[in-house]
Amino acid sequence: MTVQQLTRNQALVLDALSASEAPLSAYTILDKLRGDGFRAPLQVYRALDKLQDLGLVHRLESINAFVACAHPDQDCCSHGLTAFTICESCGKVTEFHDHMIEERLAAFASDRNFRPGKTTIEIRGHCAGCA
Amino acid sequence: MTVQQLTRNQALVLDALSASEAPLSAYTILDKLRGDGFRAPLQVYRALDKLQDLGLVHRLESINAFVACAHPDQDCCSHGLTAFTICESCGKVTEFHDHMIEERLAAFASDRNFRPGKTTIEIRGHCAGCA
DNA sequence: AAGCAAATGTAATGTTATTACATAAGTTGC
């Protein structure tokens, strides 16, 4: 997927996520962007959809929130599975990749003729600072 | 955690999930149990919370739905991480456990002084029958 | 019976996400 110019709405949403320490919900993003003319949830969800397609944003399924990709330059989604740790105290998210886990899950799927699409790995707990 | 008698509501919710081929949302369960006197979402959510505590039910974070544990006799939650494949065509869910993945994730967390709580692994895709 | 903890009933509300439809902006070929 080649680099591409983002639209105004997409850029605003990505900036909001990039500027945030913790993941943001769609409605929190909406509130942050009211001053920029955002008025409806759909403006946020549409931008998020596109940014996810581009691999610039990830959705954290277990907390209904979104984060900017930690290394968008590496074309995150194409180099495989993305996993996250999520601190339940401070909200800090760490994104990581592990080939062994990737292969292990792929093998399990292959053994059962299951054709995998998107895979979610999320570890909720407490980070070093919040221990 | 020792075996314990379920209450009527808890038993009804577990039966509904056990009888279903596919995972069910809380509101779908509510509708199925209206004939048994269920009237409000909270009746379902409370039973689900308890059943999850007991390791008899799992929540699928990526689809906002719930499934009965595939092997409740083994005290599912205590013998580690639970992972799922979820067919996006027919809804079939397969629950599995993998020690290598478990150890790998534990090692990652340990390296970073991250104290893990609940971990989610969900592979969405298409099962053999729906390929 | 008193006291306590767990479970229930009910209503209201909060949060997250989508459908539907109209309008506008960018792209391509002519």
Add this chain to the structure above:
DNA sequence: GCAACTTATGTAATAACATTACATTTGCTT
């Protein structure tokens, strides 16, 4: 430039998922 097409946007309404608050009941222990 202009038609045709695709992508993005604006707006309102609604659907789907989940929790708070409070009153009451049930089951167990003392």
